[in-house]
Amino acid sequence: MPIRVDVDPRARDAIAHLLRNTPEFNEEEVATALELVDDALANPETTYRLITLYDDDDALLGYLCYGRTPMTRFVYDLYWLATERAHRGKGVGRQLVDALYDILNREHSRWTIRVETGTRELYAPTIAFYRRLGFDEAGRIRDFYDVGDDLLTLVITRGDVAA
Numbered sequence: 263m264p265i266r267v268d269v270d271p272r273a274r275d276a277i278a279h280l281l282r283n284t285p286e287f288n289e290e291e292v293a294t295a296l297e298l299v300d301d302a303l304a305n306p307e308t309t310y311r312l313i314t315l316y317d318d319d320d321a322l323l324g325y326l327c328y329g330r331t332p333m334t335r336f337v338y339d340l341y342w343l344a345t346e347r348a349h350r351g352k353g354v355g356r357q358l359v360d361a362l363y364d365i366l367n368r369e370h371s372r373w374t375i376r377v378e379t380g381t382r383e384l385y386a387p388t389i390a391f392y393r394r395l396g397f398d399e400a401g402r403i404r405d406f407y408d409v410g411d412d413l414l415t416l417v418i419t420r421g422d423v424a425a
């Protein structure tokens with residue numbers, strides 16, 4: 263299952279289809295995710311980067327969007343991550359996050375990845391996934407998205423502080 267880091271603009275339609283086929287994402291979230299995809303594909307100078315994973319028949323299985331967090335030395339935001347519904351639980355999400363670790367390991371002796379998520383019941387599996395991958399809770403703003411829907415910040419740090 264090939265990972266692609268330099269994403270072909272033709273991936274746009276497949277990513278749009280994947281996002282619309284992800285029940286956790288509402289219309290506004292899909293539109294916001296696609297804005298980042300479009301920026302990543304159109305603008306080489308943007309901070310937004312894409313990683314995709316395909317099967318042997320060239321069907322998209324999942325994608326990840328990340329970017330360096332402005333004004334930090336070695337912090338990255340993981341903005342978006344989704345696995346095709348039919349392929350969840352088969353290691354696609356882990357492979358995409360591992361590919362991001364590989365990229366950051368090549369660029370930095372130390373790095374931190376930050377993820378923000380809501381805490382509605384719908385996102386309990388997503389939070390379980392990130393915890394399984396070693397992310398820890400670093401902050402919470404209560405009732406951020408809605409009453410009872412907090413903003414949860416999860417982080418993972420690897421490596422030593424460079425001199």
Ligand SMILES: CC(C)(COP(=O)(O)OP(=O)(O)OC[C@H]1O[C@@H](n2cnc3c(N)ncnc32)[C@H](O)[C@@H]1OP(=O)(O)O)[C@@H](O)C(=O)NCCC(=O)NCCS
Nearest residue numbers: 342343344345350351352353354355356387388390391394
């Ligand atoms: C969250 C998501 C990306 C996970 O992707 P996935 O391909 O299904 O996850 P993987 O199969 O790679 O799982 C990786 C690990 O997390 C664990 N995991 C995955 N889903 C889990 C769940 N619901 N509960 C507990 N653990 C879970 C797996 O057991 C696996 O552990 P292992 O590698 O030690 O065996 C996927 O479920 C998804 O697209 N969800 C909807 C969109 C979303 O919430 N995106 C993230 C916010 S932007």
